[in-house]
Amino acid sequence: MKLFLFLILMIPFSSVRAQYLFKEKFSNCVTDLFGLEDKVIAHTNQYLFLKTIEDNIPPDTLKKLNGKIAFQILVDSVGTPCLLSLESYLNVHYQNLQFDKIINSKTQWTLDPDEKGKLVKVAALVILTFTEKDLIYQRIKITDFKKHKWEPIESYLRRK
Secondary structure (H helix, E strand, O other), X not given: OHHHHHHHHHHHHOOOOOOOOOOEEOOOOOOOOOEEOOOXXXXXXXXXXXXXXXXXXXXXXXXXXXXXXXXXXXXXXXXXXXXXXXXXXXXXXXXXXXXXXHHHHHOOOEEOOOOOOOOOOEEEEEEEEEOOOEEEEEEEEEEEOOOOEEEEEEEEEEEO
């Protein structure tokens, strides 16, 4: 719940150029100009995204992994992802899991064109919830910056 409250509180600042939404920042992304998913939606196959995450975490760590982690993933106009920032509420330190390397080099994305038919760089917001038996994938999009409104784009549940 704290994570969702944090997301809602950060929405008014999300229209700023090169804005990091979460506390932990990564500097290897080209942040010249991008938007959040208020109109453009970046897509990834949820099943493959979660499988990629699971396949790249040691099995003994995956079994004990519990909590939530939120990612701000910058997806450029050709679908290349780059982890821009994250907020972790996991019981294992996120640096040991190398999410930046996994997301940047092993996940695939596509973009819907904007209203002018152009593919523009966008930041996707992904929340993963690890429980004893499940891994839950959630995506949200910002619907109104001024009123702090967002809505889910999609959710997916995968059994560990």
